[in-house]
Amino acid sequence: MCGIVGYVGSDSAKEKIINGLKSLEYRGYDSAGIALDINGKIEVRKQVGGISNLEKIIDDDSFDSGVGIGHTRWATHGAPSTVNAHPHINMDGSIAVVHNGIIENYTEIKERLIAEHGIEFRSETDTEVIAQLIGVLYEGDLYEAVTKAVSQMRGAYAVAAMAADEPDKLVAVRKDAPLIAGIGKGCNFIASDIPALLKYVREIYLIENNETLVVTKDDIKIFDEDGNRVKRDVFHVTWDADAAEKGGYEHFMLKEIHEQPKGLEDTLNKRLKDGNIINLDGINMTKKDIEGFNKVYIVACGTAYHAGLVGKAAIEKMARIPVEVDVASEFRYRDPFVDESTLFIAISQSGETLDTLAALREAKSKGARILSVVNVVGSSVARESDDVFYTWAGPEISVASTKAYTTQLMCMYLLALYMGKEKGTIDGTYYAKVIEELKTIPEKLQHILDKEGDIEKLADIFYKREQVFFIGRGPDSGVAYEGSLKLKEISYINSFAIAAGELKHGTIALIEDDTLVIALATQDALFEKMVSNVEEIKARGARVIAIAKEGNTEIEKKADIVIYIPQCMDELTPLLSVVPLQLFAYFVAKNRGCNIDKPKNLAKSVTVE
Secondary structure (H helix, E strand, O other): OEEEEEEEOOOOHHHHHHHHHHHOHHHOOOEEEEEEEEOOEEEEEEEEOOHHHHHHHOOOOOOOOOEEEEEEEOOOOOOOOOOOOOOEEOOOOOEEEEEEEEEOOHHHHHHHHHHHHOOOOOOOOOHHHHHHHHHHHOOOOHHHHHHHHHOOOOEEEEEEEEEOOEEEEEEEEEEEOOOEEEEOOOOEEEEOOHHHOOOOOOEEEEOOOOEEEEEOOOOEEEEOOOOOEOOOOOEEOOOOHHHHOOOOOOOHHHHHHHOHHHHHHHHHHOOEEOOOEEOOOOOOOOHHHHHHOOEEEEEEOHHHHHHHHHHHHHHHHHHOOOEEEEEHHHHHHHOOOOOOOEEEEEEEOOOOOHHHHHHHHHHHHOOOEEEEEEOOOOOHHHHOOOEEEEOOOOOOOOOOOOHHHHHHHHHHHHHHHHHHHHHOOOOHHHHHHHHHHHHHHHHHHHHHHOOHHHHHHHHHHHOOOOEEEEEEOOHHHHHHHHHHHHHHHHHOOEEEEEEHHHHHHOHHHHOOOOOEEEEEEOOHHHHHHHHHHHHHHHOOOOEEEEEEEOOOHHHHHOOOEEEEEOOOOHHHOHHHHHHHHHHHHHHHHHHOOOOOOOOOOOOOOOOOO
């Protein structure tokens, strides 16, 4: 993995591909490359590091054509190097391939190609195996060769290939990794994600699993795995291209933190009818359906998993249904108790996270009803779900998720409220109170953002720390996990989160003089207990930054520094309390000189298990 762009047309393929790859930089990568068909010969250039490094070696007017493929790589097989970078070619250089995903049986294929065909491999990658295999199978028809090759491959992949003998054509295939086709005028595109094409086209085809594309400048043909031609509706992209640009902010992450009030307002308003009636808009979940659920599974990865922890608390409180939150990568491997009475909720920003997709399919095979909370319309998770709750956050570019998280929380609150109201486990007064509180959240969040300078000053003081602890109780503990993740993924500080009541069961042994602890104390029902936990760690010499509601000044007697958020219901504080943590992580990483939008070793859309 990570980013694929292909172009067939009469204009500069080099320009289109490079611009497309730049639009996918947010996915994270360690090398980049491009292959062009120049006068019937495939020429490949690739380089370790950023796309800017690649541009230096392709700044040559003679290196261009109307057909090509490009790739940004995030290493899975073989270290980052020029040799391991994509595109990869077969032994005689007549076939070029780019690939996202993992070929699980690549070693078996590689050994067979060496033994039976004398193939000499140059790289350590599984992708070169694809190029060599297609090369061995090629008999003048690239589509046929690719089809035969994928029939021998196991794993998850999106593959794009070109052949020197068919200079006007690209062939691409998808299995469990995102792939789209862009419809231009006198040209056509392929890509792994929509932002790559926003500058050039708005009409796209969303490619389904096990489908193969044959792309020329005048046509895009889609075939299913049996070779039947598929008719596909055109998907019109409504994103403003400017939404994928920084808009004057130094980093996408900071821009996206500041976009949260609008994202929350849009997510809420698109689901409210007549001011306070939750309209699930196409999700046909009746009172009978809800009463029939004996269990809810929320399954996700990373930040989305942390949103699930808050969602669990909301659903259990409002709908009175037991909820289990599971890490998607673990879900399938423990034979989960899932049946027709299970509601399975998949949360994913991109809608392409392979672990989440695999868990979704496992639950679906056992009869569960699948509801997904996703940000990307038409993504794989969305298409394979029975019901979809879109977050309406707009494109999120920074690898570190911020506005996707808070809009996921908004979706979970609305879902919990709807289920509770339909089931009769909450009354009309409580329902109306929560709706009115949710309407105030965007303005309250903006109030926090207006004071970001205070958070920046704290980051100036503490950015040299190499260990930070986060603690909280109830819903605050879920936010503590998210705050810790934000800090570690962009600043590389060793941060650790724990439920505050668990401190004394081992972790408090790590608290020593001047240890930095960030304590979330926003739950009125648990405030006194949280103050006691702060007192425990202060007694061992810790420095404490507390986050509390305005008016709860008692915490000032115990904590060294207090950050206040506006008053709101205990249940809804995660929508506000996470924002100071996002800002703290951002400014700490900035002070440390880190690559904030593209942290090392990380990718935005994780399409491998």
